[in-house]
Amino acid sequence: MQLTGIHHLTAISAKIRENHRFYTQVMGMRLVKRSVNQDDVSAYHLFYADGAGHPGTDLTFFDWPVPAERRGTHSITRTHLRVRGREALEYWEKRLEEQGVTAPRGITGRDGREVLDFEDLEGQRLSLVDDGGAGFEPTPWERSPVPAxxxxxxxxxxxxxVPGITQTEIVLTEALGMRHARDYAHDSAQPNVRVYEMGEGGPHAELHVAIQPDLPVARQGAGGVHHVAFRTPNEEEYHAWTKRLNSLGISNSGEIDRYWFRSLYFREPNGILFEIATDGPGFGVDEDPATLGEKVVLPPFLEPHRASIVASLKPID
Structure with missing residues (x-):
């Protein structure tokens, strides 16, 4: 039983209309699911991904009109998005500049890979990383403004x-079965980032843990991240993860059916929210793959309330 990589990452936006424009028109990602937060139906939950909405390509946002994040430790601090090759990074460096997005350091090296760091319009910290062709092959989006x-x-x-690694490492390695692969230095003279691998490893299956005891504790908000989800391939292993967390005394949400995947939530020792999510059934279970994301879609248990839910949502197109 192994986690196989990153499933999705969910962040927070207080400007969801501008967020939609940025990720579809600037970043060229496809909106593959236009839904609501199942625990707060007043808020959109938007899913941006590759052309088919494959697990491992989803960057998602809750529409919450909250103050900006206060940066610090006890938090998820940066999301990498994979591209292939130096030529792609050079394309993006030019494209971001043309779109008025600053990449202050330009293309640089980190942990043996070339990266391009930048932020979205709300300060969401992002990096494009050359994956060297590693990992699974996505499906291009034919209507993207970015060439395939x-x-x-x-x-x-x-x-x-995190301020200290000891307790977090126990959860990552002994509970979740991740492997400590290497350490590297980032904005420090000493190696202060520890890399953990899942499954077969590679950039799509890594969690990087920065050890930063001198930072203040973060306050979650707009431009910050809500949680990260890890992939499990099927429901059999998903149920096994539930039993494992329970057997280790790790407090968790219990199994939750999100309809497009199954979820299990828990916090590591510093309060950072993790999720284990199944690869299926997928976003095509309730929509034609050709028209993903074009209308508001609700899980079956919310359908009886569709009229009131949709009436409270503001247009984003």
Whole structure:
């Protein structure tokens, strides 16, 4: 039983209309599911992904009109998006500049890979990373403003910040079965980032843990991240993860059916929210793959309330 990589990452936006424009028109990702937060139906939950909405390509946002994040430790601090090759990074460096998005350091090296760091319009910290063609092959989005060869290939390493590594490492390695692969230095003279691998490893299956005891504790808000989800391939292993967390005394949400995947939530020792999510059934279970994301879709248990839910949502197109 192994986690196989990053499933999705969910962040927070207080400007959802501008968020929709940025991720579809600037970043060239496809809106594959236009839904609501199942625990707060007043808020959109938007899913951006590759052309088919494959697990491992989803960057999602809750529409919450909250103050900006206060940056610090005890938080998820950076999301990497995979592209292939130096040429792709050079394309993106030029494209972001043309779109008024600053990449202050330009293309640089980190952890043996070339990266391009930047932020979205609300300060969401992002990096494009050359994955060297590693990982699964995404489906290009035919209507993307970005040429197929340069489109986002999926999620890359996710970076979290903790003040100390001991308790977090126990959860990652002994509970979740991740492997400590290596350490590297980032904005420090000493190696202060520890890399953990899932499954077969590679940039799509890494969690990077920055050890930063001198930072204040973060306050979650707009421009920040809500949680990261890890992939499990099927419901059999999903149920096994539930039993494992319970057997280890790790407090968790219990199994939750999100309709497009099954979820299990818990927090690591610093309070960072993790999720284990199944690869299926997928976003095509209730929509024609050709028209994903074009209308508001609700899970069956919310359908009786469709009229009131949709009436409260503001247009984003």
């Amino acid at each position: 060869e340069f489109q986002i290939r999926g999620l890359g390493p996710i970076v979290i910040s």
